[in-house]
Amino acid sequence: KVQAMRITPISAKTASNLFLSGAIIGPIVDSLHNQCLLEYNFLPISLYLPSDVERSTPFFCSSWAVPPLLGVAYVVLGGILPRLFQSVLKETTKKTSKHVTKEQDISLRTKAILAVTTTALIIKLSAVLETNTVWILDPTTKISILLIASLSQWAWLDGTLAAVIAASVTSLGGPLSELPFVAHNIWSYLPSAADYFPLQNLPLDGSSLNLISGPLAWFLGDDYQQLALSSITGPCYFAVTMDAIAIGRWLDYENTKQDSIQM
Numbered sequence: 001k002v003q004a005m006r007i008t009p010i011s012a013k014t015a016s017n018l019f020l021s022g023a024i025i026g027p028i029v030d031s032l033h034n035q036c037l038l039e040y041n042f043l044p045i046s047l048y049l050p051s052d053v054e055r056s057t058p059f060f061c062s063s064w065a066v067p068p069l070l071g072v073a074y075v076v077l078g079g080i081l082p083r084l085f086q087s088v089l090k091e092t093t094k095k096t097s098k099h100v101t102k103e104q105d106i107s108l109r110t111k112a113i114l115a116v117t118t119t120a121l122i123i124k125l126s127a128v129l130e131t132n133t134v135w136i137l138d139p140t141t142k143i144s145i146l147l148i149a150s151l152s153q154w155a156w157l158d159g160t161l162a163a164v165i166a167a168s169v170t171s172l173g174g175p176l177s178e179l180p181f182v183a184h185n186i187w188s189y190l191p192s193a194a195d196y197f198p199l200q201n202l203p204l205d206g207s208s209l210n211l212i213s214g215p216l217a218w219f220l221g222d223d224y225q226q227l228a229l230s231s232i233t234g235p236c237y238f239a240v241t242m243d244a245i246a247i248g249r250w251l252d253y254e255n256t257k258q259d260s261i262q263m
Contacts, residue, residue, distance in 0.1 A: 008087070010079040014251045021247050022074025023067035029120045029240070030070070031060045033127035037193040037230050040066075042186045065186055077170060078244030085162035108250040111157050115246035118153045122239040125149060126232050130193060139195050139231050146235035153242055167241040174237030175229045182227050183220040194228030201225075 034040075035058070043064035048055045129142045137145075150171075154164050176198060182188055202212060202225060216224045 008083050010075075010083065010248075011252075011255055013255050014248065015075050015079055017251045018074045018078050018244070018248055019071035021071075021078075021251075022244065023071035025116060025243075025247075026070030026074065026240075027062045027066050028060075029116070029123055029243075030066065031062055032120060032123045033130070033236070035061050036127050036130045036190070037233070038187050038189045040187045063187065065181075073240075074244045074247070077166070077241045078246075078248030081166040081170070081241075082162055082245050082248065085165050086160075089162055089165075108246075108253050112243070112246040112250040115153070115157050115243035118157070119239040119243040122146060122149050122153065123236055126236055130232060142232055143235060146232065147238070150235045150238040150242070153239055157246060158242060163242065163245050166245065167238040170241045171234040171238040174240075175231075175233050178229060178233075179220060179224075179227055182229065183224065189228050189230050193230040193232070196229040196231040197225070197227065198229065199224050199227060 040061065040063035045060070045062045045064060046055075046058040047060040048058050052059075126142075126146055129137060129145060150167070151164075154167065158164075175196065178187075179198070199216065199220075202216065220227060
């Protein structure tokens with residue numbers, strides 16, 4: 001008999017807390033490199049230090065559209081994708097049937113904190129690589145350095161196959177998911193950072209190929225081939241996925257602990 005794939009559902013409490021984590025932590029971490037990569041055109045937020053009287057360089061840049069977007073992203077990356085790939089791979093995580101031990105609780109909380117911290121460091125590293133003027137590095141070298149850092153984060157804090165697949169898929173699909181927002185001018189990448197044109201080689205016309213170009217032009221605009229992203233964001237998405245997964249696992253155990261106390 002062929003057994004149906006069973007995916008452990010994410011609880012409403014875990015989902016809501018993941019959303020809040022993404023909405024709060026996400027924009028803070030993202031701001032560590034977005035000033036050298038892009039500018040926000042829709043509902044922008046710019047915060048300046050009190051000492052910056054002339055308001056020349058904000059220490060925090062974002063958009064009011066970003067918190068809800070990252071909230072949803074953390075639910076998907078930290079709650080849905082790991083469960084999906086664990087089910088496909090028949091990979092299990094450590095569970096407790098009746099209670100969560102204190103050691104597990106501390107370990108998961110520590111891993112979540114370390115995951116967020118290392119993700120912030122990787123995001124900051126991407127900014128350093130992008131703005132560095134001492135050693136001029138090509139995009140491939142920058143991506144390689146960030147991938148090594150992100151894979152080291154995964155090996156140190158997680159090590160599961162489901163997590164690395166989820167993060168790898170996100171590192172490819174994450175940048176592409178920004179195309180509608182770039183197309184509709186929610187944000188745009190700076191010319192110095194815009195080196196990735198994922199739709200550049202897709203045709204604009206052609207009888208049989210209009211099935212592709214037509215919907216893309218309708219959804220992204222006639223100049224969809226010129227939509228520019230930054231290749232350096234791929235490894236950053238990998239790292240963000242790892243901290244979302246770590247937070248999700250900690251929240252799952254916290255909920256299990258609370259449920260066991262109430263029983």
